Amino acid sequence: MSFSENLAEIEARISKACQKAERETAPELVAVSKRQPDERIEAALAAGVRVFGENRVQEAQERWGERRGQYSDLKLRLIGPLQSNKSEDAVALFDAIDVLDRPKLARTLAEAIQKLGKSPDILVQVNTGEEPQKAGVLPADLETFITKTCPEFGITPKGLMCIPPADEPAGPHFALLAKLANRYDLKELSMGMSGDFETAILYGATHIRVGSALFGERDS
Numbered sequence: 761m762s763f764s765e766n767l768a769e770i771e772a773r774i775s776k777a778c779q780k781a782e783r784e785t786a787p788e789l790v791a792v793s794k795r796q797p798d799e800r801i802e803a804a805l806a807a808g809v810r811v812f813g814e815n816r817v818q819e820a821q822e823r824w825g826e827r828r829g830q831y832s833d834l835k836l837r838l839i840g841p842l843q844s845n846k847s848e849d850a851v852a853l854f855d856a857i858d859v860l861d862r863p864k865l866a867r868t869l870a871e872a873i874q875k876l877g878k879s880p881d882i883l884v885q886v887n888t889g890e891e892p893q894k895a896g897v898l899p900a901d902l903e904t905f906i907t908k909t910c911p912e913f914g915i916t917p918k919g920l921m922c923i924p925p926a927d928e929p930a931g932p933h934f935a936l937l938a939k940l941a942n943r944y945d946l947k948e949l950s951m952g953m954s955g956d957f958e959t960a961i962l963y964g965a966t967h968i969r970v971g972s973a974l975f976g977e978r979d980s
């Protein structure tokens with residue numbers, strides 16, 4: 761299938777899920793372009809897609825550095841783990857950073873934001889499945905992180921992000937993330953990928969991150 765056929769199908773599934781959830785506003789579709797070949801990126805741009813997700817700073821710089829100049833309405837989101845020494849590059853390139861998850865990163869992001877005079881939207885990643893190998897603030901630590909750590913560095917997160925464990929139903933994780941966001945009055949929920957975005961929409965996702973279902977399988 762062509763990119764625009766995939767896009768039309770995903771958009772139809774999004775509106776169906778919104779109807780089922782009795783939602784009036786659709787979530788923003790973040791096209792996850794990591795490790796996709798150039799011709800698919802060009803097809804996405806030609807189809808009018810402007811919001812893209814990337815999980816590595818350097819790869820994103822290579823893919824989007826020049827295109828930034830051609831498409832003034834591009835919105836780039838960082839959705840993969842960020843090393844604190846890449847904070848300045850990340851703040852320079854991205855419009856949103858979904859992966860704040862530790863005090864050191866809050867500090868380096870805050871420094872970069874000050875220095876560059878840019879303020880990307882910041883979301884806090886939550887490790888809802890409490891998986892040792894996964895990034896994200898543990899649910900039990902979120903209160904301190906949101907009410908003490910972020911304010912200490914002058915960061916006001918807009919929302920929360922999660923990646924549920926691959927081997928569990930996603931619904932309970934999305935429900936937990938929505939409950940936590942509500943508790944701290946955070947408006948944005950970045951959750952749901954190719955396999956589970958309809959479920960995420962039911963639980964109130966404001967941003968869904970869809971890669972392979974839009975672009976096809978990635979290079980490994």
Ligand SMILES: *Cc1c(COP(=O)(O)O)cnc(C)c1O
Pocket residue numbers: 792794815839840923952953954955969970971972973
């Ligand atoms: C790769 C990735 C996605 C997209 O995954 P698909 O299953 O291809 O839709 C979404 N979110 C994050 C954090 C990712 O790393």
